[in-house]
Structure formats: structure tokens, C-alpha cells
Amino acid sequence: MTRLHRKQASRRKRTIESLDFGERMSLILGPGSFDHCGNLTAEDLLELYTENRDLFSVLREPTGKRQPADKYGHRPGRRAWYWWQVDSPEPRNRKIPEVEQLDRLGLLTDEELHMLERDTKWPPPNEQHARLFDRPWGWWRFKSPDLRDWSITEPTQLVTMGRKYLTDRECKILDTGIDPANQRFDSEDLKEIFTTDEIKRFNIPAGT
Numbered sequence: 065m066t067r068l069h070r071k072q073a074s075r076r077k078r079t080i081e082s083l084d085f086g087e088r089m090s091l092i093l094g095p096g097s098f099d100h101c102g103n104l105t106a107e108d109l110l111e112l113y114t115e116n117r118d119l120f121s122v123l124r125e126p127t128g129k130r131q132p133a134d135k136y137g138h139r140p141g142r143r144a145w146y147w148w149q150v151d152s153p154e155p156r157n158r159k160i161p162e163v164e165q166l167d168r169l170g171l172l173t174d175e176e177l178h179m180l181e182r183d184t185k186w187p188p189p190n191e192q193h194a195r196l197f198d199r200p201w202g203w204w205r206f207k208s209p210d211l212r213d214w215s216i217t218e219p220t221q222l223v224t225m226g227r228k229y230l231t232d233r234e235c236k237i238l239d240t241g242i243d244p245a246n247q248r249f250d251s252e253d254l255k256e257i258f259t260t261d262e263i264k265r266f267n268i269p270a271g272t
Contacts, residue, residue, distance in 0.1 A: 080116045094145035113146040120144040140176040160214050163201050181206045197222050241269035
């Protein structure tokens with residue numbers, strides 16, 4: 065058997081079930097995502113994807129209390145790298161989250177939307193663990209009166225919407241420039257949340 069024939073025979077034996085973790089994740093995240101992807105080339109991965117595309121089109125086995133991942137690494141609101149290259153109606157827009165683009169395209173399944181809405185818990189019970197002036201995608205999609213405007217920063221949109229959409233902790237930061245939940249919070253921390261222009265526009269006092 066020639067080397068070419070051996071290679072073809074080897075490729076014929078490769079099935080989606082026989083892939084190891086690195087090879088499987090290369091199908092999800094794209095060639096070169098992992099140091100190890102066996103002997104599979106980008107051509108091999110593409111062939112495996114097209115032969116098994118139904119496994120990568122949407123989330124499968126949606127179980128669990130939080131956003132679950134099936135055995136191919138999918139999560140609600142996400143698609144495999146090869147799906148974006150082969151089956152997506154448009155190229156991946158890196159300026160917005162993947163789930164946002166899928167939603168705009170009308171490609172989120174009812175099951176995905178249900179899971180994404182169920183996982184929206186904001187604010188968390190302990191405000192100290194809340195991300196400041198930052199909301200999960202599901203909050204904007206299912207709870208906010210306005211959809212996320214990706215042309216402006218998230219802190220600007222939240223502050224502009226009004227204080228009833230901010231936590232008590234965030235309101236105190238706007239009033240004092242100090243985070244009541246963090247004794248080390250100072251003016252440098254403010255600059256990690258707001259731009260210099262936003263600090264001036266919203267009249268946020270300099271922290272201690």
C-alpha cells in the first residue's frame with residue numbers, strides 16, 4: 065500500500081466519535097485552536113464537519129440548571145467555528161457577541177432562548193460580586209427596556225437609561241467616585257470602568 069493509499073485509508077477510518085478532545089475542540093473553535101489536533105489537517109476537519117454538520121448546527125442535549133454544554137462543547141447562543149465558515153448566512157461580526165449576531169439573524173432556537181432567559185439572574189444576591197456597569201447579554205435581551213446599543217459603551221448606555229436600572233452600589237459610585245464595597249477603590253479604578261470623557265460628562269467625583 066502506498067503512502068497516499070495509507071493516508072486515504074486512515075482518513076476513512078476517522079469518525080466524529082473517534083476524535084480526542086483536542087481534535088473535537090478544533091472542530092468547534094477552528095484549526096490551530098489547540099496545540100494538539102492529532103494528524104488532522106484543516107481539510108480533514110472541514111470534511112468531518114460537512115459530514116456531521118447536523119451535530120454542530122445547534123445545541124443538543126439541553127440539560128442542566130445553568131447553560132449546559134453538550135459533548136461537542138456547544139452552549140446556547142454559540143455555533144462551531146466551521147458553522148460560521150460554511151453554513152452561516154453572513155461572516156462572523158467580531159464587534160458584537162456571537163449570541164447577539166445569531167439573535168439578529170433569527171437563528172436562535174426557541175429552546176436556546178428559553179435557556180438563555182432562564183439563566184438571566186441580575187442583579188446577583190450579593191452585590192459585591194456584581195460586575196460594575198456591566199450586564200449579561202440576557203439582561204439586555206429579556207429584561208432591559210432597551211436593546212444593547214453597540215455603538216456606545218455599556219456604562220454610558222446604563223447611566224443614560226436612568227438610575228432605576230442601576231444597582232445601589234453603582235449609584236453610590238456615580239455620586240462619590242468610591243465603591244462602598246471596596247475600600248481600595250480609587251480614581252484609577254474609575255478609569256477602568258469609564259472613559260475620561262464619561263467621568264466628566266456624568267460629573268463623577270474623583271475617588272480617594
